[in-house]
Amino acid sequence: MAYMALYRKFRPLKFSQVVGQEHVEKTLKNQIKNQRIGHAYLFTGGRGCGKTSTAKILSRAVNCLSPVDGEPCNECEICKSALAGTLVDITEMDAASNNGVDNIRDIREEVEFIPTSAKYRVYIIDEVHMLSTGAFNALLKTLEEPPAHVIFILATTEPQKLPATIISRCQRFDFKRITVSDIMKNIKYICDSSNIQIEEEAQRLIANLSDGAMRDAISILDRCVSDGESIITEQKIRELAGVPQFNYLVNMTKAIVTGNSEDALKIVRELLDEGKDLNVFLWELIKFQRDISIYYVDKSLLDYSEKQLEEIQSLTKLSNQTLYLSLISKLSDVQSSIKWSTEQEILFEASIIKLCLENNKSGIGESGKGQTPINVIASVKEEMANVNSDLKDRVLTILKENEKMRIQADLITTTIEYKDDGIVHIIFNDVLNPVSKSNFQKEETKIAIKQAVQKAMGKEVSVKYDNFK
């Protein structure tokens, strides 16, 4: 393969190459230099901010035969086999797919043995919040008395989901969201070292689109480069990333605030026909609502052309600032609900129609305005029916796997249903006995149910008790 993706070519191999996390870099290098290495680390922070890269660097640094100023040399035989992924003493595990108690039990048995060729056995557990309660308990036992030759590096985007007992056993490092200017600087560096020409505005747009994730920024860059352009322009990135034109944002906003679902759907169709990414569109739409809200306060803060500002002004006359502010949170809800769905288009259309109906002051059916296309609603209903056909069984099975027998038994008399409010309802058909009732009120029960439901649904979703008595 002649072309090596920039993502692979520029992945950080030393602490100093990880962008925007100097506070982590400094502490870890000092620990290596002073031989004061911990046995359990917890790396927290948003996606793409360098947690896994840092974990891999740390796993080499602690084992490197000739570390340089706290960094791995990346040259010795240990570093080389670690980089090639053949060093058996370093284990990477994704807790999203290996979350059971058996996976951790395997590790617990393994840690008793001394490392094969390196100094330490290192276990990197990614997305550690996905572990089942049983697995957490098993892990905790190892963390309480870790053998001297073992190091755990746990990484998570959601530390609030970890048991406090786990957190308290770890040295915690909070990774920061990478700033736009740091991402721009790194993009510039990558382009300069690869003889790629890039406009400054293009750097800014990539940085904004990547939302604090360096990995995403480089992959956008990769797509532009493989397209063979001599210079990367802002316009090129707009096309490639499917960033919608300004008029789409104006027209969609207008359709929503005037409650015109017909127009709104027409725009969705056009976006899809042009191959635009709905997630990117939503993200732009949310930012646009924020900008409209800012216009009410101080339009000089906005970065638009005169003509575009006139368009924004006309939108401010259609409604008020409170409505635009409320749209930011409503559209954010839509964003999180469609993100992991396999039925993005249907859910997106249904959500937009719902927003239109909320704002439809003229009433349904009047002169073609605000009509709800029946086929869209019908297909959403069909999707709900598909999800619900075996949802309850799946939730119960997962609870059993997680060794939550008591909760599983108590849930058998309930109905578990995903409804069109986007929430999974636990419907209590019978009056509960006092023991079951107090069990359902416990925070740990609620967490266990929510985890099982989210796993069964394959996405983030809220859970609600109905008819609880």
Ligand SMILES: [Zn+2]
């Ligand atoms: Zn080395």
